[in-house]
Amino acid sequence: MERKIRVLVGKPGLDGHDRGAMVVARAYRDAGMEVIYSGLHRTPEELARMAVEEDVDVVALSILSGAHGTLVPKVIEHLKKEKGGALDVLVLVGGVIPHEDIPALKAAGVAEVFGPGTSTEEIVEYTRTHVREKRAS
Amino acid sequence: MEALFEMIRRGDRPALARAISLVEDGAPGSRELVQAAYRTPGNSRIVGITGAPGVGKSSLVDGIVNELRSMGRSVAVIAVDPSSPFTGGAILGDRVRMKHRTTDPHVFFRSLASRGHLGGLTRATGDVLTLVGVAGFDDVLVETVGAGQSEVDVMKYANTVLVVLSPGLGDAVQTLKAGIFEIGDVFVVNKADLAGADRTRAELEMMLDMRPPGGWRPPVLKTVATTGEGLPELAGAIEAHYEYLKSSGGLKARVRNRFLASLEEYLKREMVDEVLRAASASGELERCLAALEAGKDDPASAASRLASQYRAASSCSALVPSERS
Numbered sequence: 078m079e080r081k082i083r084v085l086v087g088k089p090g091l092d093g094h095d096r097g098a099m100v101v102a103r104a105y106r107d108a109g110m111e112v113i114y115s116g117l118h119r120t121p122e123e124l125a126r127m128a129v130e131e132d133v134d135v136v137a138l139s140i141l142s143g144a145h146g147t148l149v150p151k152v153i154e155h156l157k158k159e160k161g162g163a164l165d166v167l168v169l170v171g172g173v174i175p176h177e178d179i180p181a182l183k184a185a186g187v188a189e190v191f192g193p194g195t196s197t198e199e200i201v202e203y204t205r206t207h208v209r210e211k212r213a214s
Numbered sequence: 215m216e217a218l219f220e221m222i223r224r225g226d227r228p229a230l231a232r233a234i235s236l237v238e239d240g241a242p243g244s245r246e247l248v249q250a251a252y253r254t255p256g257n258s259r260i261v262g263i264t265g266a267p268g269v270g271k272s273s274l275v276d277g278i279v280n281e282l283r284s285m286g287r288s289v290a291v292i293a294v295d296p297s298s299p300f301t302g303g304a305i306l307g308d309r310v311r312m313k314h315r316t317t318d319p320h321v322f323f324r325s326l327a328s329r330g331h332l333g334g335l336t337r338a339t340g341d342v343l344t345l346v347g348v349a350g351f352d353d354v355l356v357e358t359v360g361a362g363q364s365e366v367d368v369m370k371y372a373n374t375v376l377v378v379l380s381p382g383l384g385d386a387v388q389t390l391k392a393g394i395f396e397i398g399d400v401f402v403v404n405k406a407d408l409a410g411a412d413r414t415r416a417e418l419e420m421m422l423d424m425r426p427p428g429g430w431r432p433p434v435l436k437t438v439a440t441t442g443e444g445l446p447e448l449a450g451a452i453e454a455h456y457e458y459l460k461s462s463g464g465l466k467a468r469v470r471n472r473f474l475a476s477l478e479e480y481l482k483r484e485m486v487d488e489v490l491r492a493a494s495a496s497g498e499l500e501r502c503l504a505a506l507e508a509g510k511d512d513p514a515s516a517a518s519r520l521a522s523q524y525r526a527a528s529s530c531s532a533l534v535p536s537e538r539s
Contacts, residue, residue, distance in 0.1 A: 113306045
């Protein structure tokens with residue numbers, strides 16, 4: 078049996094809108110994955126701790142506040158610190174992210190950014206494919 | 215695996231997290247890990263927390279962790295939520311209520327999906343508890359899925375069971391029923407700031423007074439997990455019950471229960487899987503199912519037949535080993 082894919086759906090920072098996060102969490106669940114939902118208003122440090130303790134393959138961050146430029150690199154920095162240097166999880170970002178901000182996020186270690194209008198099928202498919210690649214490597 | 219085990223003993227967080235996944239998945243190497251873990255028994259106090267969905271178990275866990283930490287005790291939490299019977303997926307939402315101690319170095323939190331196991335926990339519970347024990351936590355809190363009336367597996371694994379209720383969930387008859395109300399060592403009426411808390415408490419007290427006298431009389435405590443009200447008293451009750459177990463010899467029996475429960479899990483897995491595999495290979499399973507569909511058999515007879523065929527086959531092969539080679 079293939080190992081279960083575990084995903085942390087995280088809400089960093091002060092933004093309190095979690096409808097998007099819940100829709101994505103539900104889509105992952107329906108695709109047979111185990112989803113840990115962080116709850117609202119988490120700090121980058123808290124999210125990194127959760128990712129480590131839950132031994133997830135994916136950290137999916139939902140941000141609608143515009144603070145992605147600050148929060149996402151901090152989450153990645155804490156993830157690396159907790160794991161002793163290497164980033165061994167797939168980091169995805171969803172929410173309202175201006176196009177011009179995407180290169181910087183990817184440079185920081187984000188694998189993919191999903192903006193408004195992305196279908197849940199696309200997110201699930203991307204996640205499944207890339208987790209398999211990551212595990213195989 | 216040896217290196218991973220040593221890291222767990224030293225309290226390495228990622229190592230413990232990884233090991234739990236391996237054991238959950240039954241991955242290669244997990245057997246060795248579990249073997250080593252049971253031979254290095256920890257000394258953790260195991261507290262089970264159960265109750266219906268929405269009574270505030272997760273918030274209470276957050277409050278208890280905070281209370282135990284302020285007493286200087288290290289705490290691990292194992293929180294179970296249900297897996298979908300259709301897709302095998304799960305939403306594990308027990309962390310949402312964790313507000314205190316979220317980055318405390320002496321706290322570990324892990325969510326587990328039930329993965330089809332009934333009874334309120336997951337099949338790997340016994341092994342996971344043993345691994346966490348190796349890491350040396352003073353206390354392990356085990357939070358069950360939102361329990362109905364008969365999810366009572368937690369009593370097999372915990373030293374102390376907290377049964378959590380909130381006001382307004384039915385009348386005194388509910389408390390008379392068999393099942394979850396029989397397994398509490400401590401009863402907690404959470405959300406005690408809501409109307410009806412005193413009534414719920416009184417009904418529980420009445421139920422408990424009908425027990426035969428002697429032994430441990432479970433206390434009934436009122437808490438408001440979100441404000442911390444009643445939590446010091448709850449920590450005190452957990453302590454008192456543990457002391458009672460130690461002095462009465464009950465602790466030994468509970469630890470023994472836990473091993474028996476794990477043993478049962480493995481036996482079921484080995485025997486049931488084995489019988490089904492053999493029956494499937496011989497075509498007997500197919501014949502049984504066809505007979506059931508045709509209304510010419512019943513599950514009880516079919517199961518006895520499969521079991522005795524399996525026994526006959528395995529005793530033959532034991533007597534004549536040369537035939538197998």
